[in-house]
Amino acid sequence: MTAHVLSVIALPPSLREGLARHYRLHGGANQAPLDRGDPLLGQVQAVVTNGSTGFTGEQMDLLPRLRVICSMGAGTENIDVAAARARGIPVTHAPGANAATVADHAIGMALALARGYRPLTDRLAQGAAWTSLRALRPSLDQSRVGIIGMGRIGRLVAARAAACGADIAYYTPGAKPDAPGVYCGDPLELARRSDFLFACCPGGPRTRHLLNRDMFEALGPHGFVINVARGSVLKTDDLLQALRRGTLGGAGLDVLDEEPDPPAALLAELAAMENVLLTPHISGRSPAATQAQLDIMLESLADGLAGRPPRFAVPGPNAPA
Structure with a gap:
């Protein structure tokens, strides 16, 4: 039967x-x-x-x-x-x-945020002058990439970022001798030395709100955070405050603590920010x-x-x- x-x-x-x-x-x-x-x-x-x-x-x-x-x-x-x-x-x-698909998604978000794909497309569609939008923008080349979690996904993100010319550092609860890049024993230290910070760690109590106000301040106004881990890893209220104040460069979020039914007001505010990319937990779907x-x-x-x-x-x- x-x-x-x-x-x-x-x-x-x-x-x-x-x-x-x-x-x-x-x-x-x-x-x-x-x-x-x-x-x-x-x-x-x-x-x-x-x-x-x-x-x-x-x-x-x-x-x-x-x-x-x-x-x-x-x-x-x-x-x-x-x-x-x-x-x-x-x-x-x-x-x-789905690790390779998640890593592709994470790197895509980083590039789109840094290079301004979304705001540049929108402004051109709105009739902005071509020559007014050609300011210099950061790239992964010669950037500093920090990765929280060096499991399958973290290693694939590291490989893709390194192929783009980035220097790699990572944080896990303990150093991994075979991991790529430089080990940081403190997540705040990792954030301070990163231009792009990728969350690729497990969810659960040990990592809850690991990405918080202190981490965003350490990343700074030119830093980007990309979360393809779990929504619980990132404290949404702290992220909103950092984005509102301009103390964080931008965020790529495939997951939210409130999913699958995040508050409409939260989605509306995040979606209205040019330096934010949102996807509905699809990084692993291909x-x-x-x-x-x-x-x-x-x-x-x-x-x-x-x-x-x-x-x-x-x-x-x-x-x-």
Whole structure:
């Protein structure tokens, strides 16, 4: 009999269709709340979620036949991995499946912010004189790039930035001997020496609001921050104050602490700023990345439902970025 799989997150159409070819898929188009009275709960054997949405022990208790929990991406910060282990339920993720796409997105944001793609296009469309817009603008070439988090994504960002001629430095809780660039043991030190600061770290309590007022002041009025990690890593109120005062050069945000339903007023203010780029948490979404995630998820579901140890089981409470 085909297993019932419940997705509590919205899935890209190709991933949703791929899962539906193999399983009885429920949800996936929009978030599906768990209703205690729903007879489906007694049939669900697998759950699909992600690190942002997570899955709690209380939710697991609603699914008596649950055999495996699959995170669509690498992160698992809001999945109660300990509770799953206590119930004998493996939690899987997809490390590295979309890392290259995220790195591409991050570098694209940095270049677009520094070179002024958005404001220059808008002003030309508004009729500004061509010659009035040709002021010198910074670039990644000969710049100083700081990277918070030196996992798969951080290393790919470093490689792309270095190919553009940037000097690389990074911060993690401990130095990594095989990592590219110079190690900074203090995030503030990293911000002070950076023109571009990329957040590529896991979410969760250890990194919550790591990007805050002090970090923005250290970056300074010519510095740019790019967050492709988790919205929780950046303190939005502090960012707004820095942008309003002109004490930060600009920001590229693929994630927000308030997603997936950020306040309309917040979005409107950020979107009105010429030195801000916003994307709706799509840095990891591409045809190639989604196919890789589907392949990993299908393997993980098959292993978990068959009672085999999944190859992509999460090794600890928080998976690396």
